[in-house]
Amino acid sequence: MLRTLLSEDLPKSRVLAFLLAAIVLALFLTPFLVPGAKAMGVAAKILVFVVLVASYDLLLGYTGIVSFAHTMFFGIGAYGVAIAFTRLGPSWGALAAGLAGAVLLSALLAFVIGLFSLRVRAIFYAMITLAVASAFQTLASQLSDLTGGEDGLNFKVPEVLSPAFELHPDPVLGASLDGKLLTYYLVFAAAMLLFLAMLRIINSPFGRVLVAIRENDFRAEALGYRVVVYRTWSNVLAAVFATLAGSLLALWLRYNGPDTSLSFEIMLDILLMVVIGGMGTLYGALVGAALFVVAQSYLQDLLRLAHGALEGVPVVSALASPDRWLFWLGLLFVLSVYYFPAGIVGRLGNKR
Amino acid sequence: MxxxxxxxxxxxxxxxxxxxxxxxxxxxxxxxxxxxxxxxxxxxxxxxxxxxxxxxxxxxxxxxxxxxxxxxxxxxxxxxxIAYVPENMGIFTDLTVAENMTLAARGAKRLADIDTARLEWIFGLFPALRKFWGSRAGVLSGGQKQMLAVARAIVEPRxxxxxxxxxxGLAPAIIGHMMDAFRELKRxxxxxxxxxxxxxxxxxxxxxxxxxxxxxxxxxxxxxxxxxxxxxxxxxxxxxxxxxx
CATH class of the missing domain: 3.40.50.300 (P-loop containing nucleotide triphosphate hydrolases)
Structure with missing residues (x-):
């Protein structure tokens, strides 16, 4: 059962299996383990980024394509849902319409960009995606009638998913059983499903061809595989999964704006998460996203504690000031890349 | 001609x-x-x-x-x-021996689809491939990689x-082995x-x-x-x- 679910691609070491199980279990139980809006928000963000980072790894780690347009597809997903809810009202039909529209637009864009530019050398492809993504970002902030411009869009979701909806009047284990909790589990289920779908893809014959192309594209051609076609499909698939991740984010936040889903900072975050988790291993996305988002969200709190404890110690307390959290985050990444050049999961033996 | x-x-x-x-x-x-x-x-x-x-x-x-x-x-x-075995062998080191072979068999989507009799014939030519069937091709020795490269070209009749x-770059003993394999191929x-x-x-x-x-x-x-x-x-x-x- 588990084997089939994971497409026969089981974690290669005990430590990794334990780590993955712990992360998934923690995410599943977060609303009850750590009550409060912040913890659930962090967990939901992790779930969304697991899908986003895994979809980017499909491109970078498995096919060997460097793209900077991944947040564009993420943004299309988020805007699709946001615009549909804003225009059509908070119904399931609007969600379906937004999803369908966004997925279609992303797939089409990825197909066109891929077909026209995946023939060129990797560095030029990266540049082209950078240009397209910048253009799209400008477009999104300029079309303010549709997208809400820099302010973004606040919208209502179907009633069952809104915080005002009560499943049961009394809280259970400190968590209130409301629409927000339902939304969390919807995001959880969707993220797991999408992740398993990607695992299936990379373990299919199609996935093997992608790895072959990454290693030696001439050789793959000589075996009779049309490299451009495979790269384009990989591009389209990655874009579609990123779009779905974006839709989940918008559904969770009930808001979308350029900084939440389109900014280049997110692109850099994705890159970091892929590298920390390990390129060419989907499980790396799970580990990378969990570590990164937790560090990003809680480092400041942690430093506040340390700063309080170290009050009066001259240099150290200044270093531990909560305002220095970015410095510590940076240091963490430098160390993790230095000690785990193949990523954490790569180090644990699951690289492909 | x-x-x-x-x-x-x-x-x-x-x-x-x-x-x-x-x-x-x-x-x-x-x-x-x-x-x-x-x-x-x-x-x-x-x-x-x-x-x-x-x-x-x-x-x-x-x-x-x-x-x-x-x-x-x-x-x-x-x-x-036409099948081509390039000089640097061009095998995919991150894939297993089995996956390398399956990729070359375009008629076969999965391992199970490869003609078993033909596979046995190939194992007869290059017994090392049977032994390392599930291993990553990157761990093979130079001679074994070369055998895999040739085996991959003949996994289906071309x-x-x-x-x-x-x-x-192969040792004389392995060259002798390779020669036997080519004789069988000619036959x-x-x-x-x-x-x-x-x-x-x-x-x-x-x-x-x-x-x-x-x-x-x-x-x-x-x-x-x-x-x-x-x-x-x-x-x-x-x-x-x-x-x-």
Missing amino acids: SDALLSLEGVETHIGRYHILHGVDFAVPKGELTMLLGRNGAGKTTTLRTIMGLWRASAGRVRFEGADIAALPTPAIAASG KLLLIDEPTK SGATILLVEQNFNFARALGDGVAVMDDGRIVHRGRMRELAEDEALQTRLLGLSLAAHQ
């Missing part, structure tokens, strides 16, 4: 500013093993890559079963029945095999174009021979005749058998 499976007629190839092939003419008869010999830099590898469409011929024809394939894209050339220096009726530097290997296996120098074919004939004519060898290859041994 009506029985030629593959024939090159006046093929010219440029790589960047360099003019590498200057009108290459030769044919590979069906069911034979044709050796392509020559010094380093004579254009042997470029000839194979041009046949495969990895370099484009700027003039001339490459005829395969009578049709000109010089303008076809590489995947189409592969699909028409009309023509292009093989570039299968003995390069199975395969048509092969083999680039080789090792004259003993070439002499033992070749039916026909073409010798290249400076981007041109300078000799065509039967391997047996070249093997018996030391003066010709010295003139064409700059070495004699005695000197080579």
